[in-house]
Amino acid sequence: xxxxxxxxxxxxxxxxxxxxxxxxxxxxxxxxxxxxxxxxxxxxxxxxxxxxxxxxxxxxxxxxxxxxxxxxxxxxxxxxxxxxxxxxxxxxxxxxxxxxxxxxxxxxxxxxxxxxxxxxxxxxxxxxxxxxxxxxxxxxxxxxxxxxxxxxxxxxxxxxxxxxxxxxxxxxxxxxxxxxxxxxxxxxxxxxxxxxxxxxxxxxxxxxxxxxxxxxxxxxxxxxxxxxxxxxxxxxxxxxxxxxxxxxxxxxxxxxxxxxxxxxxxxxxxxxxxxxxxxxxxxxxxxxxxxxxxxxxxxxxxxxxxxxxxxxxxxxxxxxxxxxxxxxxxxxxxxxxxxxxxxxxxxxxxxxxxxxxxxxxxxx
Numbered sequence: 001x002x003x004x005x006x007x008x009x010x011x012x013x014x015x016x017x018x019x020x021x022x023x024x025x026x027x028x029x030x031x032x033x034x035x036x037x038x039x040x041x042x043x044x045x046x047x048x049x050x051x052x053x054x055x056x057x058x059x060x061x062x063x064x065x066x067x068x069x070x071x072x073x074x075x076x077x078x079x080x081x082x083x084x085x086x087x088x089x090x091x092x093x094x095x096x097x098x099x100x101x102x103x104x105x106x107x108x109x110x111x112x113x114x115x116x117x118x119x120x121x122x123x124x125x126x127x128x129x130x131x132x133x134x135x136x137x138x139x140x141x142x143x144x145x146x147x148x149x150x151x152x153x154x155x156x157x158x159x160x161x162x163x164x165x166x167x168x169x170x171x172x173x174x175x176x177x178x179x180x181x182x183x184x185x186x187x188x189x190x191x192x193x194x195x196x197x198x199x200x201x202x203x204x205x206x207x208x209x210x211x212x213x214x215x216x217x218x219x220x221x222x223x224x225x226x227x228x229x230x231x232x233x234x235x236x237x238x239x240x241x242x243x244x245x246x247x248x249x250x251x252x253x254x255x256x257x258x259x260x261x262x263x264x265x266x267x268x269x270x271x272x273x274x275x276x277x278x279x280x281x282x283x284x285x286x287x288x289x290x291x292x293x294x295x296x297x298x299x300x301x302x303x304x305x306x307x308x309x310x311x312x313x314x315x316x317x318x319x320x321x322x323x324x325x326x327x328x329x330x331x332x333x334x335x336x337x338x339x340x341x342x343x344x345x346x347x348x349x350x351x352x353x354x355x356x357x358x359x360x361x362x363x364x
Contacts, residue, residue, distance in 0.1 A: 049089050049172040050139070052190050055082040055146060068193040073153035075200060078132070082148050083166070083192065087139035093172045094138045097149075099131035100191065102163035104273045108265025110238070112165030113191040122234040123270035125154055127164020130196060157200035160236025161269055167191045208239035208267070208297070212304040215291055217284070217314060220276045225284050225318045227277040227291065227308065231267075239267040244295040246277050248308070250287045262295075283319050286312040 053066045061079050063070040071079055087093040101119055105111040119126060133149025149166075168190045213230035220226030227248070233239045244262035258280025267273055289308040295301065 047088060048190075049087070049093055049170050050095055050168070050190075051086040051088060052095075052168045052192065053084050054192055055084055057082075069195065071151050071194065071196045072199055073151065073196060075153060075157045075198065076155045077153045079151045079153070080148055081151060081194075082146050084144060084146055085137060085139060085168070086144045087142055089172055090141045091172070092138060092140055093170055094136060096169045096171075097133065097135055097137065097147075098167045098169070099128045100165045100167050101126045101128055102165065102193070102268040102271065104233070104265070104267045104271040106274060108242075108263075108267075108273060110163070110266050110268045112163070112193045113167055113189060115167060120232055120234070120270050120272050122232065125158055125162050125236075127162055127194060127196065130154075130162070130164070131166070151194070151196060153196070153198065158198045158236070159201065160197075160206035161238065162196040162236065163193065163238070163269055164196070165191045165193045206235050206237045207300070208233050208237040208269075209235045210239075210295060210302045212293060212306070215277075215306050215308050217279075217308070217310055217318060218276070219318065219321055220278060223322055225279040225322055227279070229275050229277070229293075229306075231273045231275050231295075233267040233269065233271055233273075236269040238269060239297055242267060242295060242297040244293060246294075247292045248277070248280065249290045249292075250285070251290070252287055253285055256281055256285045256287065256289075283322075284310060284315045286310050286315040 211232040215229040218228035246260040250256040293304040
């Protein structure tokens with residue numbers, strides 16, 4: 001009898017559990033559809049219209065694999081290099097070739113694919129002046145061709161390392177279609193790094209060195225106030241695993257003081273890094289701040305001290321700019337909380353109502 005009574009009670013409760021599960025699943029599905037529909041979009045992209053690779057070679061002047069070139073030149077020497085271009089389409093394809101200079105991008109990485117960005121004033125031998133070769137190559141349908149170009153060394157010897165690259169692009173750009181009605185064009189670029197060093201002076205070693213500009217208050221990521229400053233590697237040498245600590249101190253109001261730690265970055269020779277230090281307090285107070293920058297890379301260290309003046313007008317202006325996004329984010333959190341609470345109450349009321357209904361049936 002006990003076993004039969006248990007099975008009967010279990011059978012009566014099953015519909016309630018199923019109904020609750022259905023409601024929960026509907027809520028989860030609704031949330032999933034909302035976020036994937038509003039925030040995310042399905043994207044389909046065509047295959048690249050061309051491929052490029054360096055022709056491998058090993059000699060006294062050139063060391064090359066499929067992904068990059070390493071060139072050792074004498075003053076005034078002209079060195080020949082070769083790449084292989086392949087047209088992946090069934091129609092003629094025009095490939096543009098543009099020499100570039102290695103720079104430090106906004107993520108703190110060495111990038112040879114940046115075009116149109118201003119160069120650091122310490123750079124004396126940009127690779128763009130060393131390149132000699134075609135600017136446009138037209139390939140027939142499915143054609144593969146070896147393309148030669150030259151690196152013209154400066155007439156005088158130079159120390160350190162010059163890093164540049166060749167950026168290849170095509171007008172035959174694959175289309176990218178979203179799940180909506182819009183169609184976007186996605187231009188695919190491919191860049192090959194090229195490192196150039198001089199044989200004179202022999203085996204010259206140049207140590208990287210840093211310089212720092214004057215800091216200023218800016219509107220940073222997500223409209224959050226930040227300190228913007230230009231950090232420069234002023235020598236023709238790669239700087240790796242650079243980390244930093246920034247202390248911002250207001251002697252008149254210590255509560256406005258904070259510390260920022262910069263994660264590891266790499267810097268290209270003779271390049272700059274546009275550094276952003278998020279403001280560490282909820283609002284900016286006017287005042288005269290002392291900002292101390294400490295950087296280290298291996299056994300080398302650098303220290304810079306700068307003064308940052310924040311006027312009352314500038315502080316008020318930035319606090320107004322940053323207040324709106326904070327209020328907007330708070331509103332979304334409130335709406336999300338209200339929806340979650342409403343769903344929870346609805347499920348609770350439903351379970352209570354069904355339980356009461358089942359209880360009345362048992363009494364009857």
